[in-house]
Amino acid sequence: MALDKPYRDVPGTTIFDAEQSRQGYWLNQFCMSLMKAANRERFKKDERAYLDEWAMTEAQKQAVLARDLNRCIALGGNIYFLAKIGATDGKSFQQMAGSMTGMTEEEYRNMMIRGGRSVEGNRYIGEDGDAQAHRQPQGSGRTA
Amino acid sequence: MARITASVYTSHVPAIGAALDLGKTDEPYWQPVFGGYEFSKQWMKDQRPDVVFLVYNDHATAFSLDLIPTFAIGTAARYQPADEGWGPRPVPVVQGHPELASHIAQSVIQQDFDLTIVNKMDVDHGLTVPLSLMCGQQDPQKGAWPCPVIPFAVNVVQYPVPSGRRCFQLGQAIRRAVESYDEDLNVHIWGTGGMSHQLQGPRAGLINKDFDNRFLDLLETDPAAAAAIPHIDYVREAGSEGIELVMWLIARGAMADVAGGPRPRVAHRFYHVPASNTAVGHLILENT
Numbered sequence: 001m002a003l004d005k006p007y008r009d010v011p012g013t014t015i016f017d018a019e020q021s022r023q024g025y026w027l028n029q030f031c032m033s034l035m036k037a038a039n040r041e042r043f044k045k046d047e048r049a050y051l052d053e054w055a056m057t058e059a060q061k062q063a064v065l066a067r068d069l070n071r072c073i074a075l076g077g078n079i080y081f082l083a084k085i086g087a088t089d090g091k092s093f094q095q096m097a098g099s100m101t102g103m104t105e106e107e108y109r110n111m112m113i114r115g116g117r118s119v120e121g122n123r124y125i126g127e128d129g130d131a132q133a134h135r136q137p138q139g140s141g142r143t144a
Numbered sequence: 145m146a147r148i149t150a151s152v153y154t155s156h157v158p159a160i161g162a163a164l165d166l167g168k169t170d171e172p173y174w175q176p177v178f179g180g181y182e183f184s185k186q187w188m189k190d191q192r193p194d195v196v197f198l199v200y201n202d203h204a205t206a207f208s209l210d211l212i213p214t215f216a217i218g219t220a221a222r223y224q225p226a227d228e229g230w231g232p233r234p235v236p237v238v239q240g241h242p243e244l245a246s247h248i249a250q251s252v253i254q255q256d257f258d259l260t261i262v263n264k265m266d267v268d269h270g271l272t273v274p275l276s277l278m279c280g281q282q283d284p285q286k287g288a289w290p291c292p293v294i295p296f297a298v299n300v301v302q303y304p305v306p307s308g309r310r311c312f313q314l315g316q317a318i319r320r321a322v323e324s325y326d327e328d329l330n331v332h333i334w335g336t337g338g339m340s341h342q343l344q345g346p347r348a349g350l351i352n353k354d355f356d357n358r359f360l361d362l363l364e365t366d367p368a369a370a371a372a373i374p375h376i377d378y379v380r381e382a383g384s385e386g387i388e389l390v391m392w393l394i395a396r397g398a399m400a401d402v403a404g405g406p407r408p409r410v411a412h413r414f415y416h417v418p419a420s421n422t423a424v425g426h427l428i429l430e431n432t
Contacts, residue, residue, distance in 0.1 A: 013344070017302070034229055073345065092420070093343065115351060116418055122350065
């Protein structure tokens with residue numbers, strides 16, 4: 001019998017469940033390794049060579065090299081693990097989160113200061129909120 | 145005997161720690177956040193807890209995907225602030241309370257909660273940011289936190305996380321465990337994380353003030369109703385990381401009214417948007 005996954009109909013959201021975790025094990029463990037300063041240095045010196053030390057898929061490695069966090073998450077990454085890449089790059093959590101929306105850093109920051117993204121239209125796939133697939137990317141990313 | 149006299153609820157946003165550590169607390173962006181904790185710092189000095197039982201979540205710091213305990217209690221004598229990728233926060237080492245922690249572990253497991261016992265781990269911003277907010281900044285070497293802390297880590301990273309109902313029941317078991325400890329100790333229990341926020345995907349930045357304030361209302365007056373909220377409601381209404389709020393229900397379950405005592409007194413309530421990606425909520429309840 002299939003597992004109960006009621007969270008599949010939330011737009012713009014991937015829930016890190018056992019299935020995602022299994023798929024992303026090595027991607028996330030690579031991220032974990034960046035908590036050691038010596039590993040951060042080795043990664044920064046030659047990203048590709050460092051990634052090749054891990055049993056990640058080629059698609060996962062390409063997503064990391066491109067810093068495409070949405071793609072990393074689709075391939076099993078979890079944001080708390082992926083945040084170690086951001087930390088290595090000197091990026092804040094806000095910069096990382098914003099990068100997944102298509103907005104510029106300033107656009108995203110201003111949205112938060114105005115009270116954040118509204119839940120209206122963003123509860124279920126098929127509504128018309130700004131997180132829905134047909135409205136991506138957001139902000140100036142839309143015209144870039 | 146030991147007694148839980150109060151519970152504290154607060155968000156634990158990493159950027160708050162960074163703002164403190166980099167001396168940005170007086171900037172217009174941050175001033176309203178820290179202003180909300182001025183009362184709390186004085187309250188901590190007045191209350192002088194002997195031990196803080198601190199419920200938080202580890203953010204892929206002490207626990208990688210190699211090991212994912214649902215509930216983990218720290219029974220160590222001390223815990224080092226972790227290097228989360230930016231270098232460790234410049235805050236004092238956290239002193240534990242191994243005797244009370246071991247006592248609680250044994251009692252709670254005997255009450256059918258299968259805790260993981262942790263004798264060695266580093267603690268991340270989930271634990272140190274609430275300490276900084278409530279106790280003010282401390283010099284990492286010369287300073288110290290005002291009392292020992294028992295870290296209690298909850299898995300809210302890999303779904304399914306424990307349900308609100310389970311967390312609420314666990315809090316009740318923790319209260320019984322504390323009250324069966326002979327030494328007279330003034331114990332505070334803190335629930336941290338939340339409030340509404342989402343850190344991932346095109347829906348990143350979601351904030352839901354109505355949900356958050358209703359949750360705060362329920363926490364004050366009808367915690368059993370708050371405990372009945374299913375996972376999917378947190379995800380849909382409060383963002384994928386808003387699910388951290390289940391941890392507040394552990395602290396709330398430990399209050400006296402849940403066991404038939406009087407309703408707690410609301411000492412302080414604060415809400416502000418934003419801190420980085422997150423809505424900051426803060427509540428202090430005292431047993432009367």
